[in-house]
Amino acid sequence: MATDGSESGVSSKQRQFDALVRSLSGDLYRYGYWLCSEEALAHDLVQETFLRAWRSLDSLRDTASAKAWLITILRREHARLYERKRPQFEDVDEMDVADEREAYTPEAAGEEGVIRAAMQRLDAKYREPLLMQVLGGFSCEEIAQELNITPAAVMTQVFRARQKLKGMLAGDVKEAQWS
Amino acid sequence: MVMNCLEFRRELNIHPHSADADFVAHARECPRCAHAQADALAFEAALGRALDVPAPTHLAESILLAQATAQRRERRHWRRDASWLAVAAAAVLAVGIGWRVTRAQPLGDAAVVHMLGEEAPALAYTAPVAADAVRKAFAQRGVDLTQVPSDISYVACCPVGKYKSVHMVMPRANGPVTVMYLVDDHSGRTSDFAHAGWLGRSVPLAHGTLVMIGHDASQFDQVQQIWNAALQTATRI
Numbered sequence: 353m354a355t356d357g358s359e360s361g362v363s364s365k366q367r368q369f370d371a372l373v374r375s376l377s378g379d380l381y382r383y384g385y386w387l388c389s390e391e392a393l394a395h396d397l398v399q400e401t402f403l404r405a406w407r408s409l410d411s412l413r414d415t416a417s418a419k420a421w422l423i424t425i426l427r428r429e430h431a432r433l434y435e436r437k438r439p440q441f442e443d444v445d446e447m448d449v450a451d452e453r454e455a456y457t458p459e460a461a462g463e464e465g466v467i468r469a470a471m472q473r474l475d476a477k478y479r480e481p482l483l484m485q486v487l488g489g490f491s492c493e494e495i496a497q498e499l500n501i502t503p504a505a506v507m508t509q510v511f512r513a514r515q516k517l518k519g520m521l522a523g524d525v526k527e528a529q530w531s
Numbered sequence: 532m533v534m535n536c537l538e539f540r541r542e543l544n545i546h547p548h549s550a551d552a553d554f555v556a557h558a559r560e561c562p563r564c565a566h567a568q569a570d571a572l573a574f575e576a577a578l579g580r581a582l583d584v585p586a587p588t589h590l591a592e593s594i595l596l597a598q599a600t601a602q603r604r605e606r607r608h609w610r611r612d613a614s615w616l617a618v619a620a621a622a623v624l625a626v627g628i629g630w631r632v633t634r635a636q637p638l639g640d641a642a643v644v645h646m647l648g649e650e651a652p653a654l655a656y657t658a659p660v661a662a663d664a665v666r667k668a669f670a671q672r673g674v675d676l677t678q679v680p681s682d683i684s685y686v687a688c689c690p691v692g693k694y695k696s697v698h699m700v701m702p703r704a705n706g707p708v709t710v711m712y713l714v715d716d717h718s719g720r721t722s723d724f725a726h727a728g729w730l731g732r733s734v735p736l737a738h739g740t741l742v743m744i745g746h747d748a749s750q751f752d753q754v755q756q757i758w759n760a761a762l763q764t765a766t767r768i
Contacts, residue, residue: 365658369598374591381586395587402594403601410657467581486575487582492545511544518574 369406372418377402379487380422386483387430389472397433401426423488424498470520478513481506533557539564547571605652616647616727638694638713639724639731642742645691645698646709647727653685654709657702660686668697672714674738675766680757696742701754705747708754712762714739723748737762 377398384394384401404425405412412421471479484495492510496503534542534553539561542554547568549555558565587593646654662679668686669676672695684707685700696711716739724731731744732751741758743751 364660365656368658370595373594373598377591377594378586381590382582382584385584386582391587395590395593398590399594399597403598406598406601463577464581467577468584471581483582486578507545511541514544514547514574517578 365409369402369409372405372422373402376419376422379419380426383423383483383487384426384430386471386479386487387427388433393433397426397430400429400433404429419488420490420494420498423484427498466521467517470517473520474513474517478509478516481509482513482517485510536561536564540567543568543571547575602652638691638719638733638740638742639726639744641691641694642696642709642711642731642733642744643726643729645689645711646729646744653687653698653700654707656684656700657707659684665697665699669712669765670768672697672712673768674712674714674762675768676761677764677766678761680761691742701757703745703747703750703754705750706745708743708745708750710754710758711742711744712736712739712758713742716740737765738767 380398380401381394384397385391388394388397401422405422412418474482481495481499484490484498485492488495490498492503492506495506495510499506534557536557539554539557542549542551543564546554558568659681660683662681665679665683665686666676668688671688674697680701682701682703683699684702685698687698689696689698689711691698691711691713694711694713694716696713699710699712701708701710717735719733719735719740721732721734724733728746729744730746730748731742732748732755733740733742734755735741736755736759741755741762743754745751
């Protein structure tokens with residue numbers, strides 16, 4: 353087989369995929385990390401997301417919506433992974449969680465570590481819309497569409513997410529200036 | 532002021548970076564809310580830094596490697612299936628059941644076996660290739676194709692049995708149609724064939740023979756029309 357023509361056809365899809373991976377894998381990893389709070393799991397999640405994306409790359413019509421499309425795949429994959437992994441987390445008692453939290457002291461992790469610890473303690477229903485807004489750069493309407501809730505509910509959740517986060521930080525860091 | 536302090540504080544917790552005119556005007560005119568906004572923006576900056584966890588080194592490369600590995604595995608799977616299909620088809624031919632022998636059958640056999648062999652993954656491609664790539668493949672076979680049909684997702688110059696072809700895939704509504712143009716083959720007339728569960732048609736057209744293969748033969752008429760129009764204006768180099 354001569355490869356001149358075929359390479360053009362195969363590599364256009366491959367080039368598109370390479371570009372997506374190189375430009376968005378970091379963002380996807382961060383989003384995945386904040387969904388599952390585990391580095392290794394986040395890595396697997398992002399890899400599986402891109403493998404699924406490769407298989408259905410032809411359904412991506414608009415490059416501007418690539419990030420939202422990938423996040424949708426990642427969220428579904430996370431839901432599947434969570435279902436499979438859930439029993440592992442059922443035995444974690446409150447003491448374990450408390451110990452883990454203690455690692456994130458201002459001294460040990462600095463201001464960002466304190467915020468990270470607070471984010472991990474934030475209820476998922478508040479954390480996810482906030483993540484989509486801050487990390488994903490999505491509007492409330494876009495978040496509403498992705499989460500299948502109303503834009504008004506999204507506004508309420510991001511409002512409460514910030515309030516709760518600031519409340520937790522005020523408790524953790526006495527000198528927090530935004531309390 | 533159109534926006535009051537309560538509305539401003541609510542908006543501040545929802546859209547801290549809001550550029551809404553009322554929001555901006557309120558911050559300009561209310562020192563307490565302007566101070567709250569400065570705090571909120573400092574919080575947003577800290578939040579952004581905190582969420583910006585570092586991605587693993589070589590994350591992109593590891594994903595691309597996993598994709599390449601998965602793709603190779605898929606190809607091997609296709610080849611194994613293709614080999615099995617070829618063996619099954621040969622067995623059916625040997626016992627002389629299943630289909631009638633026609634003049635086009637050897638060409639059809641060769642075309643289907645080729646399609647299911649090395650090029651099997653091409654059936655899954657749907658992104659269009661550049662018109663130049665198609666033109667170049669035809670030029671390599673000695674045909675100057677001025678009018679290139681759209682919706683070609685794969686093109687390559689391939690030997691199909693004893694024939695030299697331009698091998699293409701055209702995604703259609705009811706599944707892909709593999710199109711092979713055999714330049715300088717004038718040995719037959721229009722005929723339909725079936726092989727290994729696939730349907731095909733070969734048609735003498737312009738400077739050679741057009742072979743179409745797919746699961747839905749009703750799509751062949753349209754594909755034939757497209758290539759009839761394209762090859763009308765094509766010249767032999």
